[in-house]
Amino acid sequence: MTGADLHVTAAARLRADGQRYTSNRKVLVEVLSGSDRPLTIHEILDRRSEVAQSSAYRNLAVLERAGVVHRVVTHDEFARYELAEELTDHHHHHLVCSECGAVADFSMPEGFEERLDAELEKAARRAGFATEGHRLDLVGRCRNCRDARG
Amino acid sequence: MTGADLHVTAAARLRADGQRYTSNRKVLVEVLSGSDRPLTIHEILDRRSEVAQSSAYRNLAVLERAGVVHRVVTHDEFARYELAEELTDHHHHHLVCSECGAVADFSMPEGFEERLDAELEKAARRAGFATEGHRLDLVGRCRNCRDARG
DNA sequence: ATTTATGCAAATCGTTTGCAAACCT
DNA sequence: AGGTTTGCAAACGATTTGCATAAAT
Numbered sequence: 595m596t597g598a599d600l601h602v603t604a605a606a607r608l609r610a611d612g613q614r615y616t617s618n619r620k621v622l623v624e625v626l627s628g629s630d631r632p633l634t635i636h637e638i639l640d641r642r643s644e645v646a647q648s649s650a651y652r653n654l655a656v657l658e659r660a661g662v663v664h665r666v667v668t669h670d671e672f673a674r675y676e677l678a679e680e681l682t683d684h685h686h687h688h689l690v691c692s693e694c695g696a697v698a699d700f701s702m703p704e705g706f707e708e709r710l711d712a713e714l715e716k717a718a719r720r721a722g723f724a725t726e727g728h729r730l731d732l733v734g735r736c737r738n739c740r741d742a743r744g
Numbered sequence: 745m746t747g748a749d750l751h752v753t754a755a756a757r758l759r760a761d762g763q764r765y766t767s768n769r770k771v772l773v774e775v776l777s778g779s780d781r782p783l784t785i786h787e788i789l790d791r792r793s794e795v796a797q798s799s800a801y802r803n804l805a806v807l808e809r810a811g812v813v814h815r816v817v818t819h820d821e822f823a824r825y826e827l828a829e830e831l832t833d834h835h836h837h838h839l840v841c842s843e844c845g846a847v848a849d850f851s852m853p854e855g856f857e858e859r860l861d862a863e864l865e866k867a868a869r870r871a872g873f874a875t876e877g878h879r880l881d882l883v884g885r886c887r888n889c890r891d892a893r894g
Numbered sequence: 895a896t897t898t899a900t901g902c903a904a905a906t907c908g909t910t911t912g913c914a915a916a917c918c919t
Numbered sequence: 920a921g922g923t924t925t926g927c928a929a930a931c932g933a934t935t936t937g938c939a940t941a942a943a944t
Contacts, residue, residue, distance in 0.1 A: 614943070616899065635933085646901045651934060653899090689873050700867045710860070714882045717850045722887035723839050729881040732864045737872035764918075766924065785908085796926045801909060803924090 600627055603681055604662045611660040618645050619653050623662060623677070631697050632666045632674035632688070666697070691736035700732070750777055753831055754812045761810040768795050769803050773812065773827070781847050782816045782824035782838070816847070837879075841886035850882070 604623050605615040625641050626633060633641075635650050645653075654675055657663035662681060666674045666688065674697060679685055686701040702710075710728070718725040754773050755765035775791050776783060783791075785800050795803075804825055807813035812831060816824045816838065824847060829835050836851040852860075860878070868875040 614898075616943085618900075648902075648935080649900055652936095687867075689868065689871050691873070692876055698871055698873075700871055702863050702867060706859070706863055709856070713852050713856055717837075717852060718839065718882055718884055721839050721848055721850055722890075723841070723848075723882065723884040724890055725882060725884045726842055727883045729879070729883060731879040732868055732873065732875060733877050733879060734868055734873040734875045740872075740874055764923075766918090768925075798910080798927075799925060802911095805910095 600677075600681060604657075604660075607660045607662050608656070611656075613656055613660055616653075618649050619657060621645055622650065622653055622657060626663065626675060626677045627682075629676075631699055632676040634674050638675070687730040687732065689732045689734065689736070691739055692733050693735050693739040696736050696738070698736070750827075750831060754807075754810075757810045757812050758806070761806075763806055763810055766803075768799050769807060771795055772800065772803055772807060776813065776825060776827045777832075779826075781849055782826040784824050788825070838881045839886070840881050840883050841889055842883050843885050843889040846886050846888070848886070 608615050621642050625638050661678050664676050664678045686699045689698045714728050758765050771792050775788050811828050814828045836849045839848045864878050
């Protein structure tokens with residue numbers, strides 16, 4: 595899903611949640627759709643400084659509630675945001691650098707994802723959890739940090 | 745690994761890192777070893793209030809550097825700590841409740857873990873990452889929250 | 895007109911840090 | 920003694936919130 599479709603879908607999801615698709619929210623969706631990895635609030639504001647920081651926080655929360663955006667938590671530092679998977683047709687996971695905190699996307703073979711979902715579903719049932727999704731991150735050291743020292 | 749062994753191993757790891765196994769650190773290890781799920785700093789201090797908050801933070805950082813303790817980040821809220829897996833002989837993942845933030849442990853069949861590791865290793869190689877580990881969380885709603893409403 | 899979104903500045907809260915006293919070896 | 924750990928209180932920084940103004944419907 596790209597370009598106009600994206601905004602149509604985002605607007606529809608917001609409307610379904612009783613929310614408006616304002617210019618600030620559109621900017622946020624645009625910035626995120628232009629990135630191949632989750633962005634921090636700081637990175638978002640660097641790219642489009644016309645949005646006030648507090649509005650960015652507020653609107654990302656609204657967009658998350660409406661299912662347009664997804665909040666990714668990597669380790670201790672600050673949150674990162676990406677478009678919700680249903681809006682990108684791209685189920686993926688994250689590579690997180692344990693040294694610099696950088697995040698990159700990756701995905702795994704379709705068949706393997708299915709097997710993973712099945713296993714998780716079994717575990718959830720055993721524990722009495724209603725599955726909503728999963729989060730799989732690979733933690734390691736990125737190329738930059740490896741080159742930098744050892 | 746339980747009881748005295750745990751402390752022997754913890755002490756060894758700290759020593760290898762040039763650190764002492766002080767009474768505060770021992771308390772932290774004890775509290776974590778007595779729990780079947782990761783604990784927040786607040787929960788730790790509730791159980792053993794003789795440790796100052798700042799010491800808890802400092803010592804958990806030391807213990808993490810030495811590989812005795814592992815910091816788990818669930819969603820936005822605060823960090824949770826658990827003993828490092830090598831000290832518990834118990835590779836596991838987390839069920840995270842999207843409503844109340846509760847965390848429970850679960851594990852998956854051995855063979856599946858191996859397959860998962862292999863897939864992750866492939867992805868890491870492609871992206872130039874040196875694998876250190878992975879993080880797999882199932883996100884859903886726990887039994888309590890499901891019972892509470894819907 | 896009325897409701898909702900915005901931006902600024904101030905408040906919040908988990909976490910970190912400076913420093914002097916207590917502790918080890 | 921010499922270096923480390925501790926606890927307190929103050930500082931930090933990402934995120935949240937109160938409030939008055941500006942859009943949107």
